[in-house]
Amino acid sequence: MASRCLWRVCRGVNAALRWGSARARGMASAYSYETLRVSEATANVLHVELNRPEKRNAMNRTFWREMVECFNQVARDADCRVIVVSGAGKVFTAGIDLVDMAGDLLRPEGDDVARIAWNLRHMITSYQETFTVLEKCPKPVIVAVHGACVGGGIDMITACDIRLCSQDAWFQVKEVDVGLAADVGTLQRLPKVLGNASLVCELAYTARKMMSDEAFSCGLVSRIFQDKESLLDGAFEMASEIASKSPVAVQGTKHNLIYSRDHSVREGLDYMATWNMAMLQTEDVVKSAQASMEKKLPKDVPFSKL
Numbered sequence: 001m002a003s004r005c006l007w008r009v010c011r012g013v014n015a016a017l018r019w020g021s022a023r024a025r026g027m028a029s030a031y032s033y034e035t036l037r038v039s040e041a042t043a044n045v046l047h048v049e050l051n052r053p054e055k056r057n058a059m060n061r062t063f064w065r066e067m068v069e070c071f072n073q074v075a076r077d078a079d080c081r082v083i084v085v086s087g088a089g090k091v092f093t094a095g096i097d098l099v100d101m102a103g104d105l106l107r108p109e110g111d112d113v114a115r116i117a118w119n120l121r122h123m124i125t126s127y128q129e130t131f132t133v134l135e136k137c138p139k140p141v142i143v144a145v146h147g148a149c150v151g152g153g154i155d156m157i158t159a160c161d162i163r164l165c166s167q168d169a170w171f172q173v174k175e176v177d178v179g180l181a182a183d184v185g186t187l188q189r190l191p192k193v194l195g196n197a198s199l200v201c202e203l204a205y206t207a208r209k210m211m212s213d214e215a216f217s218c219g220l221v222s223r224i225f226q227d228k229e230s231l232l233d234g235a236f237e238m239a240s241e242i243a244s245k246s247p248v249a250v251q252g253t254k255h256n257l258i259y260s261r262d263h264s265v266r267e268g269l270d271y272m273a274t275w276n277m278a279m280l281q282t283e284d285v286v287k288s289a290q291a292s293m294e295k296k297l298p299k300d301v302p303f304s305k306l
């Protein structure tokens with residue numbers, strides 16, 4: 001019994017050491033997931049790929065859980081400053097896995113209506129967290145969409161900071177076609193992303209496909225690339241540029257942009273003043289200003305980890 005306990009403690013310590021030394025080397029090897037492939041794209045940039053290409057990256061139960069685990073890990077990883085999300089294989093994502101998730105959605109557990117409803121509420125809020133982690137993650141998340149981006153895919157990309165796509169990308173708020181009102185972020189975030197209530201209603205009520213050109217012209221994506229390869233190159237280049245800047249400045253910018261989106265201008269300014277009471281005291285300001293005066297690039301400034 002005692003030896004088994006000791007073995008468990010040793011195994012825990014070993015795992016912690018592995019994670020610690022991988023972090024120290026800035027390696028993505030500390031990330032191990034079944035539905036997500038995490039790799040280090042360039043310095044301080046992690047690439048998170050939805051990784052069920054044979055099922056068109058449909059979102060199964062493992063995916064909904066692993067996204068939360070992965071992005072909580074990313075949030076704490078001081079070697080990571082920016083994340084690029086993309087889909088492996090032919091398309092970005094086919095949305096919810098209609099086969100794997102059918103049980104959860106169609107046969108919810110509970111002894112009576114109240115208990116079933118309570119369990120459903122718990123399930124929906126935990127699925128909402130799967131994409132809210134992207135918004136809560138202090139580091140910017142750039143999503144690179146190619147091919148189909150359906151249903152849950154829209155919930156996902158609207159929680160990211162920057163959306164890019166390839167010419168062959170198309171987008172579909174598909175939920176009404178499977179008999180439900182989108183419940184994990186699209187109806188809350190898409191109106192804020194597009195700033196066009198009529199277009200949001202049109203897309204959400206009709207479930208029509210929106211092609212890349214329209215996605216660009218309505219502001220869903222900020223850039224279109226010719227194909228998947230140039231899309232990823234462009235996404236990594238943008239990520240590298242962001243990663244070269246002060247993480248205090250970049251993460252503070254993300255946090256305050258999201259705060260301001262959800263508050264009045266007055267509240268946003270107030271919050272900003274309180275934020276910068278502390279953050280203006282960072283050594284990054286002095287280092288960045290000095291580099292600027294000396295006509296150096298941010299990438300030549302050694303910022304501390306954050």
Ligand SMILES: CCC/C=C/C=C/C(=O)SCCNC(=O)CCNC(=O)[C@H](O)C(C)(C)COP(=O)(O)OP(=O)(O)OC[C@H]1O[C@@H](n2cnc3c(N)ncnc32)[C@H](O)[C@@H]1OP(=O)(O)O
Binds near residue numbers: 100
């Ligand atoms: C509480 C949670 C709330 C979340 C709600 C979210 C809702 C939604 O996401 S609604 C949208 C659901 N998705 C769909 O209706 C899309 C269905 N798929 C497609 O239309 C096509 O697959 C697609 C256009 C994306 C790609 O077409 P392609 O010809 O390239 O591939 P297929 O031959 O159709 O599929 C290849 C294999 O993938 C499996 N698959 C595709 N989509 C799904 C899916 N959504 N769920 C489960 N499996 C999916 C497909 O069955 C094929 O598998 P196999 O036959 O084993 O090869």
